[in-house]
Amino acid sequence: MGTSFIVVICIFILDQTVKWWVVTHIPLHQAQPLVPGLVEWFHIQNTGAGWGLFAGQMLLFQLVTLAMVLYIGRLIYLNRYRTGTLHLTLGLLLGGTLGNFADRLRLGYVVDMFHLQFFDFPVFNIADAALTVGVIGLILLVLTNKEMDGFI
Template sequence: MFVYYLIAAVIVGIDQITKYLTVQHIPLYETIEFIPGVVSWTYIQNDGAAWSILEGKMVFFYIITAIVTGVVIYYLHQYAKGEPLFAISLAFILGGTLGNFIDRLHLQYVVDMIRLDFVHFPIFNVADSALTIGVLLLLLYVFLDEKEEKKSKKKN
């Protein structure tokens, strides 16, 4: 279990470092090209969720984060033993959840900075990326687990 908590902690660390560096080096709403036409860094403050939905609903986010964190830890201990893909997906979800939660508690908003220049998409951060990767890995796990379950039923 320790390794999965370590993964979550590394994600939180990278997330918080990138946010700190963004705040220290990029003025609010300014953009710095990183890979022209692909990715740039744009510092914004988001007090909502993706696409700024539910702006200013911090109490709601605190409650949801507490629930998600509890559920993820519970599943990590109860069901992820011996299931590395499931455990890694939960570690990414936990790291992403906690990374943004730290911002919400400390700043009352989330620092976002990664902008994809080739598509119209909300500006996001490392925690958001970890959450997305975690959910995608979880979906992959469910798909593979279901496929394996069907195989074993056919053998019986």
């Protein structure tokens, strides 16, 4: 259980720190190179999900996010005596969820900043990346049945 919360805290702090830096250093809708030809900083305010889906549906996002925070927190608690990758995965999921939830509550939108230049993909942030890696990790755990006996 400790591993999950360490991951949650690290993801949340890193996510919010990078978002603060972007807001204070990169004008809205402006790009700056990060790794030329691969990824650039691109400051946007996202009121929806990826690719602008459900834009402006803040109450929906807040309710779904609150439900996910409670559910993932419950999973961490119920599996508190387990060790290994499950706690890392759940920590990534909860940290990413809380990072974007903080933006939605505080700002009414999510700050996104990473734009892949080689692939048509939505601009994203660290919380989004943590969520993506967490979902992939959870899928792999379920598919390989590794650490999943008795998982609730």
